Amino acid sequence: MSESTETATASLGISGEFTIFTAGELKHRLLDTIDHCNGGAIEIDLSEVSEIDSAGLQLMVMAKRHATSQGKTLHFCRHSDPVLDLLDLCDLAGFFGDPVLIRSRQQG
Amino acid sequence: MNLDDALKTFVIESRELLESMEEALLRVEQSPGDRDLIAAIFRAAHTIKGSAGLFGLDHVVSFTHNAENVLDMVRSGELGITGELVALFLQVCDHMGLLVDHIEAGTEPTVETHARSAELVGSLKTLAGRPAAEENTPPVRHETPLERDNTNYGEGVESDNWHLSLRFGADVLKHGMDPVAFIRYLTTFGRIVTIVTLTESIPGGPEMDPECCYLGFEINFRSDADKQTIESAFEFVRDDARIRILPPHSKIDEYLELINGLPEEEMRLGEILVRCGTLTQAEIDAALATQAAARDSGEREPAIGEVLLAQQVVQPAVVDAALQKQRQVKESKQGDAALIRVNAEKLDEHINQIGELIIASAGINLAALKTGIPELLEAASVMNRLVENIRDSALQLRMIQIGATFNKFQRVVRDVSKEIGKDIRLEISGAETELDKTVIEKIGDPLTHLVRNSMDHGIEAAELRLARGKPAHGTLRLNAYHDSGSIAIEVSDDGGGLPRERILAKAIERGLVKPDQVLSDNEIHNLIFEPGFSTAEQVNNLSGRGVGMDVVRRNITALRGSIEIESVEGRGTTMRIRLPLTLAIIDGFLVGVGNSSFVVPLEMVVECVELTDDEIAAAQGRDQLNLRGEVLPFIRLRDLFGIPEAPPPERSEAEKLLLASVDEELAFLLQPIKRENVVVVNYAGMRAGLVVDMLQGEYQTVIRPLGAVFNGLQGVSGFTILGSGQVALILDIPGLIRRVADSESRRNRQLTKHRITE
Amino acid sequence: MAKTILIVDDSASLRQVVGIALKGAGYEVIEACDGRDALSKLDGRKFHLIISDVNMPNMDGISFVKAAKQLPAYKFTPVIMLTTEAGEGKKAEGQAAGAKAWVVKPFQPAQMLAAVAKLILP
Known part of the structure; x- marks a missing residue:
């Protein structure tokens, strides 16, 4: 997990599980990254996320809103497949407004 | 698998x-x-x-x-x-x-x-106090439907799809239930046409509990599945979530109920339903208008969603105090946590391989001894020790406690005692005694017979017992213990004991003994093992099944075991079965007679003594010697197996030279002395000596069953192949000892008879 | 990466049949014969789901689930408990211990597969 704080563009990489098991810790990291970012932009790298569940999804929403409430912009980038799957399933790609790979929804 | x-x-x-x-x-x-x-x-x-x-x-x-x-x-x-x-x-x-x-x-x-x-x-x-006709609850339970069925009255909406409205409770994530997992599951039997994920409830940064669930979903779902199937997707969160499922073409009122029952604002929800494609804008407008009108007039909606939901969710968990109190089975009850099941055949194969390994290792040992290379000897001895360890642990694998076999008799004793109208109790001891699986499998039948025999013939009727001053209920005991390399299994009763006179009378009547024969108590007791012997006046269906005690003895002998009887008239009888611990491998003592080799099971060897000419002379032609004051009968294996004298060993040239160069007296001393040894063996309290030429030491042996050719060969229980490739016969010590004892008692009898006739 | 499931039941045949069904569906399956055995298998492995019987020797399912939920790595792991229709009291106890999903014995392999799929897909 890499972190750089007190810079114009803060960035945070999340790796491994982005789930209920890691939610407590990741919430703090996300808030820290946002709060300590002096500039206006935060980038969260999701390329190393191996698993994500509802808890992870909630944190993404929370982080986005928290940044917005401070007048900062937060972007999720390099979404891993599990993240894309989830956003796709919940139809939330639009909510985050981040560029994601367009994939056709799996239809059952 | x-x-x-x-x-x-x-x-x-x-x-x-x-x-x-x-x-x-x-x-x-x-x-x-x-x-x-x-x-x-x-x-x-x-x-x-x-x-x-x-x-x-x-x-x-x-x-x-x-x-x-x-x-x-x-x-x-x-x-x-x-x-x-x-x-x-x-x-x-x-x-x-x-x-x-x-x-x-x-x-x-x-x-x-x-x-x-x-x-x-x-x-x-x-x-159970239930009438027999009462219908049984089907074993496979069907869940009660989550909601009332959609009764199709009024006009349904246009949508062909299901509408699912999901609000997950705060704790679902903590319980390991992931809302998106349930939604993903929906896709296995239908298609999510539209989904709106409701994230409004997620609190702002610091207040948010990351382990709480705040999510809700409105889903337009296309599926041919029935309502029950869709409902069942959420069965695990039924208590922790609000789940509303509206079938295709539900009437507009149902959607209104849905909207009313949910925490979000009406307008927002209406919007969502439209966005989902579940309702058209016209439908929702009309519906909301109707509702507003109803509210204005003070009418209460007949079925507010919330009420409905409340009704659905209630499923009071009946806490059964009795069940809660009930403690789980004690931990010690079954210490089999780490047990694995192994195919018995594979295990046997494994043991056989180890048998081969032992033989091979013995061969290497002999070869190493011949070379005399220290490193090789050292390596061979290390390997020998390891092979020994492997053998022990492999044999241990086959050892089973006899307890399970004993316990089966609880039932037998219970059933039989009811059947024959005797009150008989079974006491078990030594249940933890272990013996080879193959032995356990084969001991059941003989044991059953002995138990039934004891119950039937041994233990007296209650009146007779009382008259004899015994408790009215009889006691049968099963006991097992290890005894000098074999296992002893006892079936005892506190019954009448073997009726000496009746047995003798019967034996005479059957022509098994001559009327003038003098028999010891032990010999009389053993008569019950003779074929066709039965003392029971009335043959009943327990002991009189055509299987006599002779079959019992035969079965036990086939297991390289023996059976003995201790009986006191009026007091009770103990039948003692002795069996080898294992049938596969024994520690043997290798002896040589002429060019033949024999193996004596090591656990039966007591000591080895030299048979001096003095002792032979002192025996006066009888096959016995005086061992520290005790008379020890012996058997000459050479005579028993008809082994020719070994030719005198070839002398090397050097020896010949040496002999030629010394004087006559010295040459006599250098002659190999024909010296015999006696191996003293002990079995079931009886001793005998085996006269052999050479003592070759301890030797591990894999028993191979004798083929049909050797069947019936007296005094031999199996054979083995030595490391040198030579075949060695394994001596049947119990059989030999019995033989010695028989001839001894015959002789004694003749002596007694002599005395009587004199 | 296949999802790994721990199945805990004192019946070997039940474990085998469920194992066959789950493996066929693409899950990895590890078996344990009672609570104590199961607890010893939790270390050094990530199970995505635990299926456990209630009534078992040595350590029953409820105690096992309670103990497992104490471990950080299994605090939030979904648990399916196997029960009888007669086990309502146990169910309340199990719910308190953190087992929210219940499957009633006897069940068909397909029923178990469906129950598992609701919680995790392979």
């Missing part, structure tokens, strides 16, 4: 469970308050039912289900343990065994079996 293998496992497992069920049933009668026993009985039925269901063995499931119902009543204290209940469950146990037999054989239960099932189910229901 395939299903067939699993079915085999099921058969084995069920038999084991039924065995422990039976054991617990027999014990619970004496201690009805023992909750552990009741739990064990319950668990046996429960486990069999659970597994049978997986294999689709419905007849087993429904039969066991009835048994389980009654057991559950016992567990909760509604029903008490009675003799009647135990008797019925013993029958149930037997019947389940029968059903399992059918499964193993792959046959359908017969009409009789089904009839028996029905009969027992009837008895079970009667016992």
